[in-house]
Amino acid sequence: MTTERVLVTGATGFTGGHLCERLARDGHSIRAVARQPDNCSDLRRWGVEVVPGDLRDPASLEKAIQGVDVVYHIAALFRPENVSRKDMWETNVQGTRNILDASVKAGVRRFIHCSTVGVHGDIKNPPGNEETPYGPGDYYQESKTEGERVAMQYAADGRLPVVVFRPGGIYGPGDLRFLKLFKGIKKRGFVMLGSGEVAYQMVYIDDLIDGILRCGTHEKAVGNVYILTGDTPVTLNRLVEVIAEALSVSAPRLHVPVTPVYVAGFILELLCKPFGIHPPLYRRRVDFFRKTRSFDISKAKNELGFRPQTELKTGVTLTAAWYTKNNLL
Ligand SMILES: NC(=O)c1ccc[n+]([C@@H]2O[C@H](COP(=O)([O-])OP(=O)(O)OC[C@H]3O[C@@H](n4cnc5c(N)ncnc54)[C@H](OP(=O)(O)O)[C@@H]3O)[C@@H](O)[C@H]2O)c1
Numbered sequence: 544m545t546t547e548r549v550l551v552t553g554a555t556g557f558t559g560g561h562l563c564e565r566l567a568r569d570g571h572s573i574r575a576v577a578r579q580p581d582n583c584s585d586l587r588r589w590g591v592e593v594v595p596g597d598l599r600d601p602a603s604l605e606k607a608i609q610g611v612d613v614v615y616h617i618a619a620l621f622r623p624e625n626v627s628r629k630d631m632w633e634t635n636v637q638g639t640r641n642i643l644d645a646s647v648k649a650g651v652r653r654f655i656h657c658s659t660v661g662v663h664g665d666i667k668n669p670p671g672n673e674e675t676p677y678g679p680g681d682y683y684q685e686s687k688t689e690g691e692r693v694a695m696q697y698a699a700d701g702r703l704p705v706v707v708f709r710p711g712g713i714y715g716p717g718d719l720r721f722l723k724l725f726k727g728i729k730k731r732g733f734v735m736l737g738s739g740e741v742a743y744q745m746v747y748i749d750d751l752i753d754g755i756l757r758c759g760t761h762e763k764a765v766g767n768v769y770i771l772t773g774d775t776p777v778t779l780n781r782l783v784e785v786i787a788e789a790l791s792v793s794a795p796r797l798h799v800p801v802t803p804v805y806v807a808g809f810i811l812e813l814l815c816k817p818f819g820i821h822p823p824l825y826r827r828r829v830d831f832f833r834k835t836r837s838f839d840i841s842k843a844k845n846e847l848g849f850r851p852q853t854e855l856k857t858g859v860t861l862t863a864a865w866y867t868k869n870n871l872l
Contacts, residue, residue: 548572549759550611552598552642553618554586555579557718558657558710558751562615563591565752576607576618598638604645613759614646617657619690621683622720628682635686636693643697643705651703653765655758656694658709659687660744660770665834669742670776672839673709673768680834681827695768704765706758708843711772711836715748715858716865722872725863728783729790729872736832737801739780744837746772747853747861757847769843773851776837785855789863790872805829 549566553559554575566573567589575586576596583593596603598618608614620626620634639656646654663671664678679685691707698705714721727733746754754771758764777785787794808824815822843849866872 547612548574548610549613549615550574550576550608551591551615551617552576552596553616553657554591554593555583556617557720558713558748559615559617560585560717561715561748561752562617562755564589565756567591569756574607574611576604598634598641601641601645604642605648608642608645608649608651611646611649612652614642614651614654615657615755615759616642616654616694619657619687628686631682631686632689635683636689639690640693643694643703647697647702653759654694654697654703654705655755656691656705656707657755658691658694658707658768659684660709660711660772660836660838662688662691662709663836666836666838669835669837670839671770671837673770673842680830683827691768698766706764706766707768708755708758708771709768710746710751711770711838712743712745713748713751714745715862717748718862719871721862722866724783725786725790725866726872728786728795729792731792731795733783733795733797735779735783735795735798736804736829737798739783739798739832740778741833742776742835742837743779743782743831744772744776745782745855745858746851747858750851750853754843754847754849754851757843757849761847763846767842767846769847769849770838770840771843771849772838772840773853773855774840777855779832782855785859786863789856789860801829801832805833 549571554563574592580593580595594607596607661684663675664680677688679688694705697703784794808826808829811822812825
């Protein structure tokens with residue numbers, strides 16, 4: 544395997560961290576852009592060079608990208624809930640443009656852009672695929688849609704060889720997004736909103752990393768978009784059962800109607816916003832229970848040889864074990 548000089552954005556996060564670990568194991572020379580480079584002991588332990596940089600600061604990116612062959616652009620403003628549309632746009636759209644411009648200037652050989660299946664929103668005729676029209680359902684998804692559009696434009700204009708991948712819900716050791724769900728089930732406080740029969744298709748982190756690396760190396764990938772998620776969707780009811788089994792508790796059975804909770808989320812967002820308080824309930828969280836997200840991943844399978852290996856049960860068990868080991872549950 545050839546050794547490439549790789550730049551990773553978002554390396555202090557869940558996905559970017561796993562990607563760095565794998566690239567380091569494969570012997571690549573890795574540089575990570577971090578907003579707080581002093582807090583990156585894991586990255587340094589793996590031999591990653593950590594440099595300061597912020598997607599909103601083009602000069603920092605131009606400096607960070609010198610001598611780089613391949614960019615994995617994973618960073619996004621994603622988890623924090625109480626951020627404004629403007630903040631999301633500055634990082635996920637303008638920040639993407641900034642790193643694309645820096646990559647053009649530096650003569651980067653390939654740019655791999657992380658999007659999300661959320662650009663499709665609620666899938667009306669499942670399963671969705673790469674041709675399913677955009678339908679973002681909130682302003683995070685809108686910002687990711689626009690970020691993806693911008694990245695594809697650089698490819699279409701011949702300015703940069705770009706590959707876009709859209710992950711499904713990513714889970715595994717190191718993730719904290721699904722922790723609330725695991726915790727609620729473990730503490731028997733979880734209540735299903737709605738029927739629980741909506742489809743959801745998650746991807747285990749190691750499988751996703753394998754797919755991302757295929758985007759970074761496969762000849763056919765350039766100029767293309769790939770959905771990278773698990774092989775089959777599950778209903779939320781089934782997901783909750785699998786989690787309960789992994790945590791050795793009985794599966795929660797309580798359901799409440801989703802619409803009043805969605806309305807309550809909207810009201811709480813309005814009430815909390817002027818005070819800068821994180822609302823205990825918000826529409827994006829409720830959307831998890833309302834939207835169908837099932838996908839056909841044939842394109843990534845056929846063109847890249849992507850093969851998600853991790854059964855849901857195995858992935859959930861490994862995730863639960865990591866939460867337990869880290870006293871998070
Ligand atoms: N997790 C999922 O289920 C999921 C599903 C679909 C798509 N995605 C996409 O996958 C990617 C990674 O998600 P994740 O779950 O790994 O996210 P994460 O753990 O929240 O990590 C986000 C990363 O982005 C960095 N970042 C945020 N704003 C930045 C800025 N202005 N400049 C530089 N870096 C910045 C963060 O750095 P700091 O440490 O400095 O905050 C962090 O390293 C994102 O693009 C997300 O949209 C995630």
